[in-house]
Amino acid sequence: MISDNSSSSKDTLHNDGYDRFSLRWGGAAGDGLWYIGILLQKYFNRLGYYVQGFPGTQSTIRGGHVWQHIEFSTQKFGSFDSQLDLLIAFNSVTLDVHLHHLKKHGCLIYNSDMKNNNDYKEDIASRKLTVIEIPLKILAKEIDPSTPVLANSLAVGVLIEFLDLDIGEFIAILKQKYSERKEILTKNLIALENGCKYFSENYSTKCKCCNSTVERKDQLIISGNHMIALGAVASGLKFLAQYPITPASSILSFLANRAEKYGVVVRQAEDELAALSMCIGASFAGARSMTASSGPGISLMSETLGYAAMTETPVVIVNSMRAGPSTGIPTKMEQADLMSAIYMSHGESPRVILAPRNVQECFDITTRAFNIAERYQVPVIILSDFALSERTESVTPFNLDVNIDRGIIWEGETKEYSKFKRYQLSDNGISPRAFPPTKNAEYILVGAEHDELSHSLSGNRCGLPLSGNIRKEMFKKRFRKLELIREQEMNPPEIYGPIQADHTILCWGSTQGAVMEVIDQLNSAKGASWNMLSFFDLFPLPYQKIQSYLDKIQNSLIIEVNYTGQLENLLHSHLNWRPDDRIHPLSGENPTPSYILTELEKFSEYF
Amino acid sequence: MISDNSSSSKDTLHNDGYDRFSLRWGGAAGDGLWYIGILLQKYFNRLGYYVQGFPGTQSTIRGGHVWQHIEFSTQKFGSFDSQLDLLIAFNSVTLDVHLHHLKKHGCLIYNSDMKNNNDYKEDIASRKLTVIEIPLKILAKEIDPSTPVLANSLAVGVLIEFLDLDIGEFIAILKQKYSERKEILTKNLIALENGCKYFSENYSTKCKCCNSTVERKDQLIISGNHMIALGAVASGLKFLAQYPITPASSILSFLANRAEKYGVVVRQAEDELAALSMCIGASFAGARSMTASSGPGISLMSETLGYAAMTETPVVIVNSMRAGPSTGIPTKMEQADLMSAIYMSHGESPRVILAPRNVQECFDITTRAFNIAERYQVPVIILSDFALSERTESVTPFNLDVNIDRGIIWEGETKEYSKFKRYQLSDNGISPRAFPPTKNAEYILVGAEHDELSHSLSGNRCGLPLSGNIRKEMFKKRFRKLELIREQEMNPPEIYGPIQADHTILCWGSTQGAVMEVIDQLNSAKGASWNMLSFFDLFPLPYQKIQSYLDKIQNSLIIEVNYTGQLENLLHSHLNWRPDDRIHPLSGENPTPSYILTELEKFSEYF
Amino acid sequence: MGTESQRYDKKLFKANLKPNWCPGCGDYGLLSASTKALSKLKFQPSNVVFISGIGCSSSFPHWTNAYGIHMVHGRALPTATGVKMVNPELTVIAVGGDGDGYGIGIGHFIHSARRNLDITYMVMNNQIYGLTMGQSSPSSQLGLVTLTAPQGVDELPINPLALSLGAGASFVARGFSGDRKHLQVIIEKALNHNGFSFIDVLSPCITFNKLNTYEWFRKRVYKLDENHDQTDIEAAFAKSQEGNGRIPIGIFYKSERPSLHDLDPVTKNKIPVKEPLGFKAQGIDVQEVFDDFR
Amino acid sequence: MGTESQRYDKKLFKANLKPNWCPGCGDYGLLSASTKALSKLKFQPSNVVFISGIGCSSSFPHWTNAYGIHMVHGRALPTATGVKMVNPELTVIAVGGDGDGYGIGIGHFIHSARRNLDITYMVMNNQIYGLTMGQSSPSSQLGLVTLTAPQGVDELPINPLALSLGAGASFVARGFSGDRKHLQVIIEKALNHNGFSFIDVLSPCITFNKLNTYEWFRKRVYKLDENHDQTDIEAAFAKSQEGNGRIPIGIFYKSERPSLHDLDPVTKNKIPVKEPLGFKAQGIDVQEVFDDFR
Ligand SMILES: Cc1ncc(C[n+]2csc(CCOP(=O)(O)OP(=O)(O)O)c2C)c(N)n1
Ligand SMILES: Cc1ncc(C[n+]2csc(CCOP(=O)(O)OP(=O)(O)O)c2C)c(N)n1
Ligand code: SF4
Ligand code: SF4
Numbered sequence A, B: 001m002i003s004d005n006s007s008s009s010k011d012t013l014h015n016d017g018y019d020r021f022s023l024r025w026g027g028a029a030g031d032g033l034w035y036i037g038i039l040l041q042k043y044f045n046r047l048g049y050y051v052q053g054f055p056g057t058q059s060t061i062r063g064g065h066v067w068q069h070i071e072f073s074t075q076k077f078g079s080f081d082s083q084l085d086l087l088i089a090f091n092s093v094t095l096d097v098h099l100h101h102l103k104k105h106g107c108l109i110y111n112s113d114m115k116n117n118n119d120y121k122e123d124i125a126s127r128k129l130t131v132i133e134i135p136l137k138i139l140a141k142e143i144d145p146s147t148p149v150l151a152n153s154l155a156v157g158v159l160i161e162f163l164d165l166d167i168g169e170f171i172a173i174l175k176q177k178y179s180e181r182k183e184i185l186t187k188n189l190i191a192l193e194n195g196c197k198y199f200s201e202n203y204s205t206k207c208k209c210c211n212s213t214v215e216r217k218d219q220l221i222i223s224g225n226h227m228i229a230l231g232a233v234a235s236g237l238k239f240l241a242q243y244p245i246t247p248a249s250s251i252l253s254f255l256a257n258r259a260e261k262y263g264v265v266v267r268q269a270e271d272e273l274a275a276l277s278m279c280i281g282a283s284f285a286g287a288r289s290m291t292a293s294s295g296p297g298i299s300l301m302s303e304t305l306g307y308a309a310m311t312e313t314p315v316v317i318v319n320s321m322r323a324g325p326s327t328g329i330p331t332k333m334e335q336a337d338l339m340s341a342i343y344m345s346h347g348e349s350p351r352v353i354l355a356p357r358n359v360q361e362c363f364d365i366t367t368r369a370f371n372i373a374e375r376y377q378v379p380v381i382i383l384s385d386f387a388l389s390e391r392t393e394s395v396t397p398f399n400l401d402v403n404i405d406r407g408i409i410w411e412g413e414t415k416e417y418s419k420f421k422r423y424q425l426s427d428n429g430i431s432p433r434a435f436p437p438t439k440n441a442e443y444i445l446v447g448a449e450h451d452e453l454s455h456s457l458s459g460n461r462c463g464l465p466l467s468g469n470i471r472k473e474m475f476k477k478r479f480r481k482l483e484l485i486r487e488q489e490m491n492p493p494e495i496y497g498p499i500q501a502d503h504t505i506l507c508w509g510s511t512q513g514a515v516m517e518v519i520d521q522l523n524s525a526k527g528a529s530w531n532m533l534s535f536f537d538l539f540p541l542p543y544q545k546i547q548s549y550l551d552k553i554q555n556s557l558i559i560e561v562n563y564t565g566q567l568e569n570l571l572h573s574h575l576n577w578r579p580d581d582r583i584h585p586l587s588g589e590n591p592t593p594s595y596i597l598t599e600l601e602k603f604s605e606y607f
Numbered sequence C, D: 001m002g003t004e005s006q007r008y009d010k011k012l013f014k015a016n017l018k019p020n021w022c023p024g025c026g027d028y029g030l031l032s033a034s035t036k037a038l039s040k041l042k043f044q045p046s047n048v049v050f051i052s053g054i055g056c057s058s059s060f061p062h063w064t065n066a067y068g069i070h071m072v073h074g075r076a077l078p079t080a081t082g083v084k085m086v087n088p089e090l091t092v093i094a095v096g097g098d099g100d101g102y103g104i105g106i107g108h109f110i111h112s113a114r115r116n117l118d119i120t121y122m123v124m125n126n127q128i129y130g131l132t133m134g135q136s137s138p139s140s141q142l143g144l145v146t147l148t149a150p151q152g153v154d155e156l157p158i159n160p161l162a163l164s165l166g167a168g169a170s171f172v173a174r175g176f177s178g179d180r181k182h183l184q185v186i187i188e189k190a191l192n193h194n195g196f197s198f199i200d201v202l203s204p205c206i207t208f209n210k211l212n213t214y215e216w217f218r219k220r221v222y223k224l225d226e227n228h229d230q231t232d233i234e235a236a237f238a239k240s241q242e243g244n245g246r247i248p249i250g251i252f253y254k255s256e257r258p259s260l261h262d263l264d265p266v267t268k269n270k271i272p273v274k275e276p277l278g279f280k281a282q283g284i285d286v287q288e289v290f291d292d293f294r
């Protein structure tokens, strides 16, 4: 019984087939949506589509409202869109929050157990939505009254049947997943089947998707956090200390699960102060070490970060940014920790900041981070964000065997480095490290200003004339390294679209994909008049390399998910350059192509 | 027996009298130099001179090398100079470190108990120094073998006799000081007398100082930290929580000593995280509260600072900057925490930063800090530094009765504020506060994003459409306050010297005095071609007000005691303006006029 | 019992907002027991301040009708110190989770206890990190499988009772949110105690801790009997070491000594927030202030 | 005693640098006792790492000939955790002051103890903040007049022994730097103990603490006798509560349980820093890695 409202002709459902399909589930926290969402992504992936998924969560464990956004496509794509082809509503809040995102002629799968949807009747009619009603809870109860989450498999059955796709692959996924829990498997299989059956018995409309063309069975469905974890292990991570915090936690739990297998000591610290301090200890003793956190925890690391920089101890710190300030909105994204990353900790000390732009780059940047950290003996901060940490994407298997450069390590006298001097004043500012139990290199790491041998200048030598000079030399040494990094390691932004364009959008980090899609859409509609500069190496900003990119810009607009325009200010302060316009999404949601396009329309000069 | 080297004529000792005199004591830590130095400053003060004093210390409690610099003058003066008229050397390290600072024809009072000073013979001769040798330790032992610090009073005796000043006032000071410890008094009086006697029996040269002209008996000898403490109490401070750290500690100990008398609850917290959190609690409950620390402790406050800003909880935080990064050189000065003060804590949140420039301003700025904090409900950071915290100066008694503005406080329904809404969205961004046990205002302070009633948006309301809008409004509200502060509270720099000048020196904070002296010297030598712009209201920088000052500048140079040029970068990023030249003293010592002049000479264009 | 004490508005301290805790969460037990205890003892909402850190349990203040501070993670106790020390007339109650209080915040716990800050501190100990979805907590039992201890927790759990005894807490108790009546009685005694009153509340997380469930506790929990000498710290310590699957609840230890605000030179005589501001208003002689510097 | 153990280079672990401690500072006692203990037990400087926070006492590592980390204030123990857990073959010794360890760092102390991290932790407890020149410390005695407690300390001092027992430390002792021989014996036992070995070292600050002097201690200190059962935690706790001016020194408590690196899934089999880096070098199958995501 297709709802009256969808009486419109069949072509409303894209009878030539969707080449990109966007769907969202909404329900209450604790309903297991995220979990089934991952399986569904794996399923679309196995069918050969490109897939992305993203959770919408709250600081509520059960109840409240959460959702899961999934998109698949025959073409590689860069981002989610807020425009939905299909919405699965487990509860009525889902309608409040998401119905208005459904495209005209879109489909609504609707849990008919819940209170009536009279409020939305008009909207449904006016937008000519196809509505499919299923009593999910009742059907789930019929299978097993004690397992309400079976509703999820039921809904998957309905969905797959509606999309006219091959149910077999999903059965295979369930079988793999529950290979050791037969009872659960059986119930889920029944639910899946009942879902299919219920749909085909009651509805006839189908919603066709284009067949995928590529055989992509070996693709991975993987999140940004997991990519960072893999990147770290590939780089030789031996020690991870972390304190749980959204959205960085999954790095910890992922690696805790594989500690033994991957040879990484994984320790849940008592707080973030301890976590980074543990990493300092591990690094001193010769291990590549990492910690990860988000805003509140990163702030707590301020003092110790300065210690790492002052003592030239390599360490990698992941900051999965979330919406701040303070507790803010922990389950939402923001890109507002750039300035605090640059300036956190008292006094002046070097550090490096890299911001991955997509899931694959989470891996690549992590491996670079470790090499930079050890080559230059500095802390490296990876600025990721919620939209990347917990976003899943289909990724082609890639080379895990990465180049590892541990920098200068002293293991005994050489020509160049005879006596071990931990802070030998070299031309480029880089000195040798040595690890216990190396003989004849015993030294004391110290956060006080120090001489080449790491002897403190804060005690009896403080204020003596020579000390002042050594201090100046040590300052120069530390900042010489920063200049070297700027020159040798830091990349300018990447151009997407034509090299010369009338309009340029600048962005950094995780918004890259959405902006790419915007560029594509604008260029396909209006000719190649738009391009994008996306930044990923943020500090030390390679401003000389950037200049030539800015020189080519005609009109420009920057997108940053923050209030004050942090990259903009950074560019301005180095290069005296400002974009013409700016967009600062602040609702907490990932800026989607549709959102960006709508905002762009506000700037009349573009259109 | 005047040393041979000083055979030069009497006029080497300024027979027309010094109008400004600079002396330094040097010895080992634990010798009580600081203590007697304060008495000596009080003494010169009572004689009617303008006085300044500054300690040179190390992170060593006994032994090592410390000194005390004292200057007095018939004219008001702005800073110390490194050029000494007299040096008192208790030990030979003092010669290593300070002898080269003695002016040609200067005087050296020398503890002849210590190992011979052959190393310095040549230097002493070539610079025609007057040398006075006194066996201080031996003479002290003669009085009481168990009290070696009597050497200090002995030296004072020698000094006063040599300077031909009135010993009576010093006797009075000792009597006042030790009124309840007769035995100590007696010994010190003997030591004082013996010092005088020893000098006059063995030497005849005198060193004349101009008579002071003003009667200034009621002047105070007071440090920057004590001024901050007084300013806070004058402003109505009711709660101080602090964790000890150089150079902020004396705020805590000063107020701990007067807690009952001044009605201030003073608590030594277990760490800085606790200290600021305690202040948040006290402020919530309606008390004006303050904490003070230095770099490492301030870094630890990062997270809680963001909480204060997000919850709009007024609090005053004193950062007595010391040389960083990390442990750095705790007993030396630096001005390198400006950027971290602006950007510390994740996310984006308002705060105010004020930097006092001299001891008197420590009081004034503190009283402003409390009013700004409560009027706009923001954290205010006072950026002082070692050179101000521990510097003592003669200060004219001033009005302690200051204006107190507590901002909007709700005590019950009014026309303007009927129902209590802690975060009422007002035009200027400021909302009413209420304190327990006010009835009908019960609310929950929360660091999550919140609505007008302080209800959290991170739980069940997170991600719902309205929440995004409220978040945007709350962001705007918080930053509206910042703009209001910029406009209504923040001052442009102060001009010293002619309004129009060929050369302008820019500076901020504690270097003001030294730069003023430099300006005076240059202008008196070369006509009025130099002026100074000294900044004290740093964030939010009132850049519009600053523009007109910059417009008038011909050639400019900035002095900042940091490596990266923090104020320079701030000016640049707001105003696209850079000075032509810059000086970054990094030895840890306060930049003195002589130091600055020497550095200036390196820029050939000026001379 | 007199009828007097029975006639009280049980909902006076309940907020209009509904908690967003999972149905069945142990924290409801404490919420109910404490709001009732407060009503029964005739406290007024405007005189009470609840202070918490971050965690499921730490959203507690939002579900009460009173003043509150939902502080950053781990810093509830120093915040409570600030509130209490400027206005000792307020009733200050700190609440939070085991992660918040025994993990990141344990230092403040120890220092607040030894200071004998006059507050009541109740920890909803579910032996897991709830809000962050199931990591080990410092009180997680050895062997508990968690998100971050897939092979089972390998760190000896915190013993909050032993620790608070060692730290000098003057009131040490344990309650079970599955026994609200008993819990309420403990809370009433804690509220009436002058000094640092600590209650470890066994408060099952039904979502992430599948081991330490209501049932699990019901089998093990027993009430300290009347022979237990609450004034004997060594006896209390011995009780805190009890193993063999027996978990005593009740008041372990109670001693009288002046609380921090009884000793502080200012608060022993005055309510700071009620005093006038500045030197003059406080009647302090300017010359006397200045004489310190002459 | 055999002659063997007497023939050792007593100065092997002494640095060339002279400490900048005040002459007579209690910390010299610990420095001498520990460097001797290490030599005697035939440790090698390149295998030993001293880790400290900030304070007079915390400059200790600079006066030793070994590796060392002079960390920020209060974070010696987590730093030590990092060192030990990537190279359990190293002998890791954390040292510091009462402010550093019982004040700002107390949380890490408790967590390191319960984890049974295999290190030796020695606190030079002078009951004062030395380096910052005489403020109260969390172990300052009630009534002690300090820079920040001009009317005398009003907060009950930390009882480090009671606290570490409550925290699950597996070796708990107290020494006195005025009795270096006895101290050295304790240190030797601590170094040989597998697990968290804690020694509270009474170490007078002759400059700022004029109450708890060598003499004061000499009058009160006595050695735990042979009847004291080191395996009985309740007896140890009772001893930790001893008042009446008697201060027992010696080993209060000692128990055997696996240390953290015995339990950690990686370190129980491997020395992490000696393992190759990356998937391939560790022989991990790429497909197996990827299969987790399919
Ligand atoms: C500084 C900081 N680190 C980490 C977090 C993330 N976080 C939020 S709640 C929590 C743990 C909560 O555990 P618990 O206190 O036991 O509360 P429960 O949810 O179990 O009631 C953590 C780690 C945070 N908010 N702040
Ligand atoms: C974060 C931080 N806060 C404060 C300080 C200042 N500080 C240095 S040492 C010290 C206390 C030292 O006391 P203790 O640990 O007892 O060592 P002692 O000097 O007595 O041996 C403090 C507070 C600091 N270095 N870092
Ligand atoms: S997750 Fe656990 S602690 Fe949190 S609300 Fe649910 S049951 Fe309670
Ligand atoms: S001040 Fe005290 S602790 Fe510091 S070195 Fe001197 S005696 Fe030792």
Ligand SMILES: [Mg+2]
Pocket: C055, C097, C098, C099, C124, C125, C126, C127, C128, C129, C130, C137
């Ligand atoms: Mg918990």
Ligand SMILES: [Mg+2]
Pocket: D055, D097, D098, D099, D124, D125, D126, D127, D128, D129, D130, D137
């Ligand atoms: Mg100490």
